[in-house]
Amino acid sequence: MLEIRNLTKGFGGRQVLKGINLSVPKGDSTVIIGGSGSGKSVLLKCILGLLEPDDGQVLVDGQDTTHLDEKTRYKLMTRFGMLFQNGALFDSLSVWENVAFGLIREGTSESKAHKIAVEKLAMVGLAAHVADQAPSELSGGMKKRVALARAICQEPEIIFYDEPTTGLDPITSDVINELILKLKRELGVTSVTITHDMTSAYKIADHISMLFEGQMIAYGTVPEIQKSDNPYVQQFIHGRADGPIKMAVRAH
Numbered sequence: 683m684l685e686i687r688n689l690t691k692g693f694g695g696r697q698v699l700k701g702i703n704l705s706v707p708k709g710d711s712t713v714i715i716g717g718s719g720s721g722k723s724v725l726l727k728c729i730l731g732l733l734e735p736d737d738g739q740v741l742v743d744g745q746d747t748t749h750l751d752e753k754t755r756y757k758l759m760t761r762f763g764m765l766f767q768n769g770a771l772f773d774s775l776s777v778w779e780n781v782a783f784g785l786i787r788e789g790t791s792e793s794k795a796h797k798i799a800v801e802k803l804a805m806v807g808l809a810a811h812v813a814d815q816a817p818s819e820l821s822g823g824m825k826k827r828v829a830l831a832r833a834i835c836q837e838p839e840i841i842f843y844d845e846p847t848t849g850l851d852p853i854t855s856d857v858i859n860e861l862i863l864k865l866k867r868e869l870g871v872t873s874v875t876i877t878h879d880m881t882s883a884y885k886i887a888d889h890i891s892m893l894f895e896g897q898m899i900a901y902g903t904v905p906e907i908q909k910s911d912n913p914y915v916q917q918f919i920h921g922r923a924d925g926p927i928k929m930a931v932r933a934h
């Protein structure tokens with residue numbers, strides 16, 4: 683469904699993505715892991731068209747999306763849902779207006795948009811009265827749920843999750859993991875998740891891909907990654923200070 687071919691991106695002569703290849707099958711949950719600065723966010727921005735890659739292709743259902751005109755890109759974006767890190771909710775809008783933001787922008791009537799927003803909030807386990815609250819009145823975990831409701835509001839085919847559990851307590855993190863699995867089960871969505879949280883990665887992933895210094899250095903199912911003999915992968919998934927990754931950082 684989503685295929686990335688030889689994607690490169692640099693800034694001011696410094697290569698951040700050095701030829702990324704990744705295939706995400708329809709209905710699959712692919713998790714991208716990798717250390718700080720390895721290029722995860724840049725990759726996501728290139729996929730979403732927020733950054734223009736230097737070279738390579740991003741194919742959605744076989745169609746290259748890297749050189750689309752504005753209108754076609756906008757149409758494509760309606761097939762994507764995005765859970766931004768920290769939720770990125772608009773504080774000046776109520777919860778339901780945040781959830782229904784895309785619908786309202788598309789011209790859906792206010793009463794219909796409100797009804798859909800309340801349904802989506804119920805899907806992520808939030809009561810109807812939350813709809814009229816302000817984001818500033820909510821806890822971090824509730825904000826993530828609202829952001830999730832917004833991500834699924836226009837029934838996307840692919841959802842991108844950027845650090846969905848970062849900053850949450852372990853129980854709330856697991857509730858979010860369960861919601862991600864529920865959306866996959868009930869809506870059949872394809873998803874790409876960026877995370878550092880290995881507990882979450884193991885729980886939600888069909889496949890894990892590891893990004894290191896601008897390249898995908900490993901790809902496999904959860905057991906395959908856990909058994910990987912790649913020392914970079916082993917160091918990362920076990921969170922060890924000692925190992926080749928630290929030496930690579932020191933060498934710079």
Ligand SMILES: Nc1ncnc2c1ncn2[C@@H]1O[C@H](COP(=O)(O)OP(=O)(O)OP(=O)(O)O)[C@@H](O)[C@H]1O
Binds near residue numbers: 716717724
């Ligand atoms: N707009 C930009 N201009 C210049 N350099 C950038 C830009 N965006 C990202 N970079 C650089 O690209 C590299 C990768 O950044 P990126 O944000 O993708 O890291 P990351 O893997 O998401 O890290 P983290 O886990 O900390 O979020 C960094 O060295 C960063 O400084």
Ligand SMILES: [Mg+2]
Binds near residue numbers: 722723724
């Ligand atoms: Mg990032």
